[in-house]
Amino acid sequence: MNLSPNAGRPKRMPPLQLVSMVDMIFLLLIYFLASTSYAPPESHLAPALMAQQVAGGRAADFAPQVVEVAPVAGEPAYRIGERVLRSVDALRAVLEELPKEGGVFVKGAGNVETRWAIEAIQAARDAGFVKVTYVPMELR
Amino acid sequence: MRLSPKTSKERLVSPDLTAMVDVVFLLIIFFVTTSSFVKMTRAELQLTEAPGESGADSATPGLVINIESDGVYVVDGEDIPFDRLMAMITVEIDKVGGDAQSLDVVVRADRSAGLVHINRLAQGMIDRGVRSWRLATQVPPGAALGGGRS
Numbered sequence: 498m499n500l501s502p503n504a505g506r507p508k509r510m511p512p513l514q515l516v517s518m519v520d521m522i523f524l525l526l527i528y529f530l531a532s533t534s535y536a537p538p539e540s541h542l543a544p545a546l547m548a549q550q551v552a553g554g555r556a557a558d559f560a561p562q563v564v565e566v567a568p569v570a571g572e573p574a575y576r577i578g579e580r581v582l583r584s585v586d587a588l589r590a591v592l593e594e595l596p597k598e599g600g601v602f603v604k605g606a607g608n609v610e611t612r613w614a615i616e617a618i619q620a621a622r623d624a625g626f627v628k629v630t631y632v633p634m635e636l637r
Numbered sequence: 638m639r640l641s642p643k644t645s646k647e648r649l650v651s652p653d654l655t656a657m658v659d660v661v662f663l664l665i666i667f668f669v670t671t672s673s674f675v676k677m678t679r680a681e682l683q684l685t686e687a688p689g690e691s692g693a694d695s696a697t698p699g700l701v702i703n704i705e706s707d708g709v710y711v712v713d714g715e716d717i718p719f720d721r722l723m724a725m726i727t728v729e730i731d732k733v734g735g736d737a738q739s740l741d742v743v744v745r746a747d748r749s750a751g752l753v754h755i756n757r758l759a760q761g762m763i764d765r766g767v768r769s770w771r772l773a774t775q776v777p778p779g780a781a782l783g784g785g786r787s
Contacts, residue, residue, distance in 0.1 A: 513654075521661065529668060540689025541743065541771040548763045566752070607753030611704070611746045612685040614755065615772055619687040633756035633763075 542618050544603065544631040561599040561630070564588065564621070566613045567606035573613050585616045592624035600628025607634065679703070680711045682747040684775035698743040698771070700729050706747040708754040723761050730765060737766030745773040 565576040575582040577595075582588045592601065601621045605614035614631070621629045680703035702722065703711040710717045712725065730737045742762065746755055762770065 518657070525661075525664070538776045539684065539745075540687070540774050540776050542687065542689055542774060543769060543771045546759055546763050546768050546770060548760070605752045605756060607751060607756050609752050610748065611750045611752050611755055612748040614752055615685040615687060615746075615748075615774060618772065619689070619774070622690050631759065633759040 542615065542622065542629075544618050544629040547602070547630045547632050561628075562592070562595050562601040562626075563604060564592075564601060564617050565604045565606070565634075566609055566617050567604075567634070568608060573609040575613075575617055585620050588617060589620040589624055592621055592626065595624075597624075597626050600630060601626045602630050602632050604632045604634050679745065680705065680714070682706075682745055683749065684745060684773055685748040686777045687774035688776055688780045689774045699733065699741045700726065701743045701745065702758065704744065704746040704750050704754050704758070706749045708750055710754075710758070719757065719761070722758070723765070726762060726765055726767065730767070738768055740767055742767060742770045743773055744770055 562577065566573065567576065568574070569576065569581050572583070575585075575588045577588075577591055580591065582591060595601075603614060603617045603621065605617075618629055618631065679701070682703060682705065701712070705711060710719065710722050712722065717725065726740075726742070729742075730740050733739050744755065744758065759770075
């Protein structure tokens, strides 16, 4: 014999705390949105690597173009043969005119900033060179 | 007099809060873990702004080497002397079965770091048979990822 006062009545559903759940979800959303915005998107350049002595002694049907990144008259510059270029736009314009079959070697001197070499590699890619090789210049 | 066709008791569907809390905690753990991983591999550097090249970002790098503006090499958040860095590269080559060509190295160099540090690292990798690497760039605002002019 059931003497409970609730006997025979349907059980009442406890109220779902949707407000707190939505609060938490929004807090998480805001946190992740804020934290991801601090990491700027990165990309990569993938030049081949080659030692200087190998690069200098190679004989091929198509001679590679050589871009030297080194100080000229105390200021960093790009040198292709006798031409000295002071901006990456000028370098890109010159590279666009060159034959692409042999590829291009980018040689970087140690006493310039990294960005000069990376911008030269990017310019070579932009100009249409498929084979881009980085050659570290001898340490002095 | 009740005319409703329902004669049996309405079934109560209780929300399964346990499963929801489980999922939320899993998400928290996932994001906390991955964000700390990014911090470990990526030092805070001012990378050179360049769009990079398409197709160079696909593989997960085997080794990420950061070069700070003062030339300090940093791997997994730890300053590494050059000799130890070379030893690490040798270990990584062994991990990929001794084939240095298949080792994927990403170099993240601060834009103002001297090229001498990259040259030193590049020469060290060449001496160990590594012939390919990736140089990290920061995509300029408004530029497409890997979207260099072609």
